[in-house]
Amino acid sequence: MAIVFLEKIKRQRYLTIVFLIVILITALVIWRAFFFKKKLPEEVISKPKIEIKIDFETLKNPALEEFQPIEKIVPLGPEIKIGRENPFVPY
Template identity: 40%
Template structure:
């Protein structure tokens, strides 16, 4: 009986340490990830980071692209569509 009591006490001690460690880890994650105020970024920094976009349309003149064929236009369905109440059994 005393051996079981000592083993249970050791298990409880380790469990307490694990719970405290998890609590500290979760607290640190919440503090740095959620409760901390985001750093403000000036508008000048945002505007300066946007670069001019240049599109090279010469790529469309590639001979491989010239060989591609355009699909035929698909017309919309002209028949009766579905049932009045689709939830009724057949």
């Protein structure tokens, strides 16, 4: 009986130590996630803005003048019936 009782105490001691370690790790993670303030960078060096220049002379190219405008696509009207009323009914 005494051996079993001592084994229970040893096991309980180990479980207590493991439980305390888990609690300590959890507290550390929560502290780092919520209460630890990140250091802001002292100064951000920004690159100079690149100025975009559009060359409209390329639109006056004679090869581009040969293009013809695209015809307007007319949407299907109500007179054109699309598909069947119930597509799941077999033929």
